[in-house]
Amino acid sequence: MPLKSILTGLALTLATAVSANAETFEIDQLIDLNALTPEGVYRFAPDYLWIEPGDSIKFLNSTGNHTVTAIDGMWPDGAERVDIEHQPLAEVTFETPGIYGFKCKVHGRHGMYALIVVGSPDANVDRLEMTNVGALGQRIFGGLLEKMNTDAESRSQ
Numbered sequence: 001m002p003l004k005s006i007l008t009g010l011a012l013t014l015a016t017a018v019s020a021n022a023e024t025f026e027i028d029q030l031i032d033l034n035a036l037t038p039e040g041v042y043r044f045a046p047d048y049l050w051i052e053p054g055d056s057i058k059f060l061n062s063t064g065n066h067t068v069t070a071i072d073g074m075w076p077d078g079a080e081r082v083d084i085e086h087q088p089l090a091e092v093t094f095e096t097p098g099i100y101g102f103k104c105k106v107h108g109r110h111g112m113y114a115l116i117v118v119g120s121p122d123a124n125v126d127r128l129e130m131t132n133v134g135a136l137g138q139r140i141f142g143g144l145l146e147k148m149n150t151d152a153e154s155r156s157q
């Protein structure tokens with residue numbers, strides 16, 4: 001077999017392997033009147049995920065009052081912004097590594113925020129600006145970034 005076709009075959013095998021490993025996750029949007037804390041009432045579930053480049057997330061229930069919206073200052077350079085409204089299901093594939101901050105435009109003031117890490121936080125961890133989320137948002141993102149740091153430590157071992 002000529003070398004070129006061997007290499008082409010290898011490249012195809014690798015591409016297939018990468019896409020075969022891509023995973024799809026789900027994030028639901030809830031109004032939970034039985035929640036124990038005010039910020040638990042309106043929430044993304046889960047509100048934190050670490051995924052790999054090429055993975056996808058299905059955002060559920062952006063109907064009625066919920067949105068899935070990129071937060072200015074908490075988004076990697078070059079990554080397409082997300083702004084989902086009035087859709088029962090929207091699937092987004094994430095390719096650009098970094099930290100992604102999300103809010104619900106309607107319930108952000110009640111603490112409806114989420115944090116997603118794609119691959120590694122390094123791209124924008126030193127440039128996160130949380131000036132747009134208020135004191136409650138900063139407290140919530142503080143907790144989510146702690147989860148991220150714990151994950152980063154366990155992944156580096």
Ligand SMILES: [Cu+2]
Binds near residue numbers: 067
């Ligand atoms: Cu909402």
